[in-house]
Amino acid sequence: MSGIQMPNTVEKLRALIAANSMSSVLPDYDNSNLGVIELLASWFGDLGFKCEVIAIADNPGKYNLIATLGTGTGGLVLSGHTDTVPCNPERWASDPFTLTERNNRFYGLGTCDMKGFFALVLAAVEKYHTQSFHQPLIVLATADEESSMSGARSLSSSQFSQGRYAVVGEPTSLKPIRMHKGIIMETIRLVGKAGHSSDPSLGVSAMDAMHNVMGELKQLRIDLASRYQNAHFAVNTPTLNLGCLHGGDNPNRICGSCELAFDLRALPGMSNDDLRTEILQRLNPIAAENRVELTLESLFPGINPFAESENSELVQIAERLTASTSNAVNYATEAPFLQNLGMETIILGPGSIDQAHQVDEFIAQDQIDPCVNLLSQLIEHFCLTPRG
Template sequence: MPLPSTLEKLSALIAENSISSVLPEYDQSNEGVINLLAGWCRDLGFEVSIMPIEGHPGKFNMLATYGRGPGGLVLSGHTDTVPCNPEKWTSDPFTLTERDGKLYGLGTCDMKGFFALALEALEQVRDKTFHQPLMILATADEECSMSGARALSQSTGPGGRYAVIGEPSSLRPVRMHKGIIMDSIRVTGRAGHSSNPALGINAMDAVHEVMGELKNLRAELAENYRDAHFAVQTPTLNLGCIHGGDNPNRICGSCELAFDLRALPGMSNDDLREEIRRRMNPIAAQNNVEMSFEQLFPGVEPFAESENSALIKEAERLTGYTSVAVNYATEAPFLQNLGMETVVLGPGSIDQAHQVDEFMALDQIEPCVNILRNLIERFCLTPARD
């Protein structure tokens, strides 16, 4: 039985609801997407392994391997999407819809489309001799927790030497991105009647100082760290949301501030978290409040691949673009930490990701397949180099 066409594959992937979310009412399993990919890969001659994510029921990674030998190329992507508002879409987000030279659907560019194009690239060369393996890696929950990539990082990994992460980059190679921390600081004072401040300890007053110190840290980071490769050349620290108190005539007994911090390559998330805690301790003592810290998710480290990397040079040659740096985070540092040269390179624009009426332009398909086919030829059809 012949395999579905590239557009038929993409249509089937889009039809599988694999939304991941920190809110249980929106969160879905990615098993349907994994099973589709596994079936197609087996039909193409891959050896397929499906790995449940411990502690995350209904979530799976998949590793499919074609060919044998040392090294090899990993084509990697995540199987989940962000939540959506179907009532705001022009067409059903779970039905692939073509109009005006674009393919619309939830996950078309971010990033189910990459899998369909990767399999098309393999079909064009699979009758040739593979000296190094090609691996298709599909992960879970990139959009909310990166639990799939984290689980992979605790294993031996796919074992490849080079990795392409097919996030939407408009087919421009990305070799650097910022890290991300999302944390909260909870301040606990003591509630009381607002007519007499001595009856309580106002947590919101202390959070005012917390915010001031985080703004001081933001200014110092911007002064001391800069990388001209990035459009936003300094680290950023955003005070995102604040919740506290329950009534105007009651002393605020508890207040929580959540923020994100995006560090440049060469900086450490752990060091930044430690610095924040160090700066908060005097504020807690001076205001006689308790202070607790929570990681809203474990974070992603900054990523940078050498501009002299063989993979980066080949990606630049094939695309005609010099590699760039971006402000968003991906699974790249997890694969790089497993010993692989890594690049982010995929069809579609990041501007369309997480948007109503997400789409991938049809004119991205053939160039992407050609690039991936050439990468397979370079890193799988030629003998491994020392």
């Protein structure tokens, strides 16, 4: 593969940022990620990777990329998502789709979360692509992490049938993360009966019933915090946030329907399915007492809590290479989906989560060389070193 003229790291990042791949549950803000996938497939293909571009079923315009260098069992997966959150360009100091350098930082939508990771993976791989890999290196680029996680959910066990080690390159300031909370987002709908407000007997107020429902959810929040704690987390209990409330149509009408959306973030060891069951067990009697119909609907399938053993080889290698103890975070990632496919998994990547989803998102330039060096060492350990 001699003579390859690869664009340098900054130019790769510039091209990735220019490719609008915002994902959103709102169609007006949702875009295809194919432009990013095609760039990555071209660059990794030029380095000798076998590249598979896989359309996500029932998600037009959305694609995963699986790029593989080498063969055999085991190996290392470097994984990231190709989409970004939506943005408000008018609030940025520079065009979010134009890579801009100032103050020893690179600004642009996705620089930190997380297109920058792919540019640095390519930089790390370039010096190794002519070497013999004893175990394969697999780069996984997914769709829609910021909205539905449809890319990670669509991965079949047949595509990752061998045991591997997986690094999810979300921004962690190059500190290894081995635990995070799960998340469910749910909507409760109550249907009563509208009527003239001058005579309460003419209707059944869904809003009055929702008041009691909200009180029970607040009590559930207290109960979960008393039952579950994990000292590794900055917020060491589960959290339940009552996010938005809609109901009724006029002050002089009894509220006929009311809707509440909330999220619940569970600690490792807790079950999202068990939480949904407990919520219904606690709320159904309230609905019956208030003579309203209750439905509980998931806004998306949810993400399970994630924990990797502190004794796993991947965690121990990452701690040694970074000189940092692995930690826990409150946000969720694609890590549980990779772990469920039989891989030891951690989250470890350049940039700070404090810059993710923010106006004037950036990656600091002093993260670039350390990240490339770290990725190089992981490749050498898991792919270039013979393993018994």
